[in-house]
Amino acid sequence: MKSGYFKKGLSVDLGSGSIERPVLSDDFIEQYIGGRGFGAKLVWDNLRKHDFKINPLGPESILVVAPGPLTGVYLPSSGKNSFAAISPATGLYGDSSMGGRFGVELRQSGIDVLSITGRATDLSILFIDNDDVKIIPMPDLKGKNCLEAEGTVKQRLGTQAIHVATIGVGGENGVRFACINTDWSRNAGRTGMGAIMGSKNLKAIAVRGDKDIPVHDVRGLVTENEKAFRYMREHKYFKMWQQEGLMNVIDYANQKGILPAYNFKDSVFARHSSINGATMLAHYKIGDSACFACPMCCGNICLVKNGKYAGTVIEGPEYESCAMLGSNLGIENFAAVLSANHLCDELGIDTISTGSIIGAVIEGYEKGILSLSDLDGREITWGNEEAILEMIRRIAHRQGIGNILANGSRGIIARWPEMDEVLLQVKGLEQSAYDSRPSMSMALAYATSDIGAHHTRAWTIAKEVEEGQNWSDEDKVDIVIYHQKVRPLFDMLGVCRLPWIELGLSERHYANFYSCVTGKEMTLDGLMSLSNDIYNLTRLINCHLGATRQDDSLPHKVWANPPLTGQNAGKVIDQHDFNRILSLYYKRRGWDEKGIPPASLEKKFDN
Structure with missing residues (x-):
């Protein structure tokens, strides 16, 4: 090198x-x-x-x-x-x-x-x-x-x-x-x-650190950079991303019927406009923030100027946090969402998992799975801002029921097995803020993600709801595998995927960046092959730790409980169809019917 x-x-x-x-x-x-x-x-x-x-x-x-x-x-x-x-x-x-x-x-x-x-x-x-x-x-x-x-x-x-x-x-x-x-x-x-x-x-x-990072071809990198930055700045959605960041997704997800509402009992939220990007811009946003070398500036600095949350200042929210701590919990007060997000940041707990688990607790209490005694005598209901904020604190400090909730979905199910009906999780990781019931490819992506139900491994739902009505099984499997190669590649290279997924910056730029920086000529296909190797490696890790085909499954609600309203009302993932597509996925990956990669693959990682 x-x-x-x-x-x-x-x-x-x-x-x-x-x-x-x-x-x-x-x-x-x-x-x-x-x-x-x-x-x-x-x-x-x-x-x-x-x-x-x-x-x-x-x-x-x-x-x-x-x-x-x-x-x-x-x-x-x-x-x-x-x-x-x-x-x-x-x-x-x-x-x-x-x-x-x-x-x-x-x-x-x-x-x-x-x-x-x-x-x-x-x-x-x-x-x-x-x-x-x-x-x-x-x-x-x-x-x-x-x-x-x-x-x-x-x-x-x-x-x-x-x-x-x-x-x-x-x-x-x-x-x-x-x-x-x-x-x-x-x-x-x-x-x-x-x-x-x-x-x-x-x-x-x-x-x-104050050392210069070695770059092989500075001139070539400058040329490639100019092309990439120019493309991004000229993109029709560039200014929207600078203004709203990921908050623009709230309206999109609600329109497409994939926004979590009331612990995914529904996938549209009647009051979504109270927690969307337009509301943020009109009443809360006071500045922008960007990561290193990023022209998109998708970070929103927000201030609550009045009311009981006055003085709250936060860089955020973004879509996942706003959806999981907002519509997913029935909260329609943007200031309360900001406060919940800020509290999670201070206490150091994940907004997605926190919102998902609290949503399951509210529904579990609603269904009688959890009693008032289980909740330490503190009732919690949809949209109850004070109770939800207090539950966030109790989780982080492991107080009362928070001591069990802090153990995540697997710990909760171990204590209350019936909570499996209302928890949205795969492999013990709580699901991201996109409803997979109208999208077989997204369901497959969640199920086969090496870390659990997280969208960053393969975010296929937008493409399927836009243009996938006539996709074959092979189409659905292939787009998931493609995403599982290219999306984790960005994490290997140390760059953000948003310029690619949101502005359409070609993946081939990144192969050129890599070649300029390292001096090793590498095609996109070559890099994606290496990324695919890592997916096989993490699969091997999970298999050695006891994961089986049964872990490549979906939450109970995805099979059994359709959204109540909106364009996807009545839709669930058919379990028979899913198992057929899962088998096809394994076959196209070169794994056996149980989802286990060939033993010969281990030799590749012995060095």
């Missing part, structure tokens, strides 16, 4: 205090690229070392922090960083990515991948200051929220010129869907990576 990498890793054992700096071989770099590719490989190696017997929250568990080769290079939206581990929510492979500048700073410190094992004796931070690495006990950070912790760390280290990834009380308390926060409100939200940090007694990772 000619360029693009420092070829250096950093391995930290918080228990022993050992700090090592492994050299990354060209073979390793070329096969796994970076980001989630590095993460999956190191998680795999650690599992094999422990004979696939690992407690995700034990000291033997590994947390991998990995930017990609394009992270920190000036090209569109190149500020992404991935975290990978065995998920405490699912017990299977997990990863999550976040934007901002944390990953950029890590790259500029000269590190291509960071791995963390062990457990610190006292609550500590890890400070990476270029080549100087220290484990610093800071036990008085305990109980501080994410934003307070970031500010305190910067104050203690005597500089604002660092970037910090922190956990809140959710991570400290081992909430299975705790997230990692940076730059105020950028979060690695899914699969419980914050709980992994908390289990290691690691409150924060602070990074300062």
